[in-house]
Amino acid sequence: MAVRAVQRQVVTERLAGHLLASGLSRTSVRQLAAAAQVSDRMLLYYFRDKAEALGEAMVHVAAQLGGRLEAALPAGQRLPPERLLAEAARIATELEVRPFMALWMEVIAAAARGEAPYAGIAGQVTAGFLSWIETRLDIEDAERRHAIAGLILAAVDGLALLEIGAGAERAAAAAERAQDVRFTP
Amino acid sequence: MAVRAVQRQVVTERLAGHLLASGLSRTSVRQLAAAAQVSDRMLLYYFRDKAEALGEAMVHVAAQLGGRLEAALPAGQRLPPERLLAEAARIATELEVRPFMALWMEVIAAAARGEAPYAGIAGQVTAGFLSWIETRLDIEDAERRHAIAGLILAAVDGLALLEIGAGAERAAAAAERAQDVRFTP
DNA sequence: TCCGGAATGTAGCGGTCGCTACATTCGTGG
DNA sequence: CCACGAATGTAGCGACCGCTACATTCCGGA
Numbered sequence: 001m002a003v004r005a006v007q008r009q010v011v012t013e014r015l016a017g018h019l020l021a022s023g024l025s026r027t028s029v030r031q032l033a034a035a036a037q038v039s040d041r042m043l044l045y046y047f048r049d050k051a052e053a054l055g056e057a058m059v060h061v062a063a064q065l066g067g068r069l070e071a072a073l074p075a076g077q078r079l080p081p082e083r084l085l086a087e088a089a090r091i092a093t094e095l096e097v098r099p100f101m102a103l104w105m106e107v108i109a110a111a112a113r114g115e116a117p118y119a120g121i122a123g124q125v126t127a128g129f130l131s132w133i134e135t136r137l138d139i140e141d142a143e144r145r146h147a148i149a150g151l152i153l154a155a156v157d158g159l160a161l162l163e164i165g166a167g168a169e170r171a172a173a174a175a176e177r178a179q180d181v182r183f184t185p
Numbered sequence: 186m187a188v189r190a191v192q193r194q195v196v197t198e199r200l201a202g203h204l205l206a207s208g209l210s211r212t213s214v215r216q217l218a219a220a221a222q223v224s225d226r227m228l229l230y231y232f233r234d235k236a237e238a239l240g241e242a243m244v245h246v247a248a249q250l251g252g253r254l255e256a257a258l259p260a261g262q263r264l265p266p267e268r269l270l271a272e273a274a275r276i277a278t279e280l281e282v283r284p285f286m287a288l289w290m291e292v293i294a295a296a297a298r299g300e301a302p303y304a305g306i307a308g309q310v311t312a313g314f315l316s317w318i319e320t321r322l323d324i325e326d327a328e329r330r331h332a333i334a335g336l337i338l339a340a341v342d343g344l345a346l347l348e349i350g351a352g353a354e355r356a357a358a359a360a361e362r363a364q365d366v367r368f369t370p
Numbered sequence: 371t372c373c374g375g376a377a378t379g380t381a382g383c384g385g386t387c388g389c390t391a392c393a394t395t396c397g398t399g400g
Numbered sequence: 401c402c403a404c405g406a407a408t409g410t411a412g413c414g415a416c417c418g419c420t421a422c423a424t425t426c427c428g429g430a
Contacts, residue, residue, distance in 0.1 A: 003377065025298040029418055041420090042378065050418065102297060109294025112287060112349045113210040126350030143358075150347055150359030151340075151366075158343025162335055164297045165311030173328075174335030181336075182367045188407065214388055226390090227408065235388065 008046040008056075011036040015057035016064065020099040024106040027054065051117040058107070058121050062128065065100045069132055078138035081183045085152050088133065089175045092156045101160045108157075129153050148183060193231045193241075196221040200242035201249065205284040209291040212239065236302040243292070243306050247313065250285045254317055263323035266368045270337050273318065274360050277341045286345045293342075314338050333368060 018026075018035035026035070029050050033040040047053040072091050079087065092101055104125070111122030130149050137152075139145040155178065163171035203211075203220035211220070214235050218225040232238035257276050264272065277286055289310070296307030315334050322337075324330040340363060348356035 007377095023298045025300070028416075030416085039379075040418090041380085044419065045377075105297050106294050108346055108349050109291050112290050113208045115210070122350050126347070130351060130355075144362070146355075147358040147362040150351065150355050151362050154343030154347045154356075154359055155336075155340055156343070157346045158339030158341070161293055161342045161346070162311070162339045164293050165307050166315060166335065170315075170331075170335050171339075173332040174339055177329070177332040177336050177368070180369045182369055183362070184365045184367055192407095213386075215386085224409075225388090226410085229389065230407075 004046060007038075007042075011038055011043065011046055011053075012056045012060050015053060016060040019054075019057055019061060019103055023103055024110060055117050055121065058117075058125075061100070061103065062121075062125050065097070066128065066132075068097060068100075073136060075135055078136055080138050081148050081152065082179075082181065084133065084136055085155060085181065086179050088152055088156045089159060089178055092160060093172070093175065104157075105160060105164065126153075189231060192223070192227075196223055196228065196231055196238075197241045197245050200238060201245040204239075204242055204246060204288055208288055209295060240302050240306065243302075246285070246288065247306075247310050250282070251313065251317075253282060253285075258321060260320055263321055265323050266333050266337065267364075267366065269318065269321055270340060270366065271364050273337055273341045274344060274363055277345060278357070278360065286342075290342075290345060290349065311338075 014036040015032060018032065022035075026032075027050075029043060030040045032050070032053060033043040036043060038046075043053060044050075047056065069091065073087055091097055107118050107125070108122050110118035130153055133149040133152050134145055137145050137149055139148060159171050159175050159178070162174060199221040200217060203217065207220075211217075212235075214228060215225045217235070217238060218228040221228060223231075228238060229235075232241065254276070257279075258272055276282055292303050292310070293307050295303035315338055318337050319330055319334040322330050322334055324333060344356050344360050344363070347359060
């Protein structure tokens with residue numbers, strides 16, 4: 001009976017939901033277990049330790065976001081940088097995507113301070129974002145495509161930061177002006 | 186004898202240095218006290234509680250950064266947005282300023298998750314950054330100046346984020362391309 | 371049917387957290 | 401010189417932390 005494997009999956013999904021709803025603030029083992037409707041003892045039976053549980057949940061979150069991004073802007077079609085910037089900014093500020101961005105900010109900050117599971121996760125997810133952008137950029141020169149993908153990701157993440165520090169309306173005004181940006185060749 | 190007031194100042198400065206060096210990771214009362222070369226008992230004698238100590242230290246840090254920014258680009262001279270973006274990106278990546286940016290990322294993330302002293306601090310410092318940019322932007326239309334200041338701050342912060350997630354060289358490549366950006370009117 | 375391993379519960383360990391009650395020392399104004 | 405408040409030390413409280421030893425229950429295969 002693979003009760004453990006099944007429960008592991010169920011708990012992973014619930015943890016992902018909890019992370020999206022509450023961020024990284026309520027992530028003690030006991031709090032995670034409560035969110036997953038499971039005893040703390042069992043949480044650490046399904047997963048080796050807290051880091052593994054959080055890691056699995058984050059992978060699940062990233063996969064969810066990946067699906068949404070794919071749906072919003074399928075691979076294969078390539079846009080000029082100005083339009084892709086506008087699209088990316090639009091997607092990132094969608095109501096359904098905002099919990100992902102908020103969680104993403106926290107993960108990056110945790111990675112910046114070198115917290116154990118997050119540094120690896122942050123690198124992985126950043127790489128995913130960058131390649132998502134890069135494969136949709138209609139730029140021939142590989143090096144330039146590479147660099148501008150980074151710039152677009154920086155802009156989108158920066159707008160999310162601005163929203164935290166200066167409020168949604170100011171961030172929206174700045175995002176508006178992002179449409180006036182041109183990338184000279 | 187105002188031993189307490191004097192010590193409060195000394196400890197504040199040491200705490201500011203500790204925050205710049207170690208970020209928000211080692212901020213338990215006992216760790217802060219050790220960094221300030223003071224017993225934990227005395228730290229909570231000089232300050233009402235941990236939040237007050239951290240708040241004072243952050244104010245000190247912000248003042249330090251303000252001085253550096255003022256020195257790097259004095260008020261009074263106004264630049265077109267393209268040049269100000271380039272200047273801001275250059276300053277933010279200076280070796281001496283990078284600890285400030287790293288700490289700043291952590292504060293914003295803490296603010297995003299609603300942690301007690303940080304939410305207020307983040308709003309205050311963001312407002313300071315924005316007005317610093319705005320008073321140096323050579324744009325007549327106030328509304329446009331307001332919005333583009335936000336966009337520039339978002340870009341600079343975003344580059345700092347990119348550095349965390351994708352490494353310094355990739356962030357530098359993106360910053361390089363930021364010089365090609367034009368703001369169409 | 372009963373045996374063995376999977377699944378689950380109970381209890382608690384050693385540690386850190388923020389903070390404080392209480393005792394003691396110190397330095398200065400009367 | 402001494403009384404009194406400022407300054408400092410000692411010790412520990414109660415809460416939470418991640419994690420685990422141990423006991424018990426459950427259930428399918430022999």
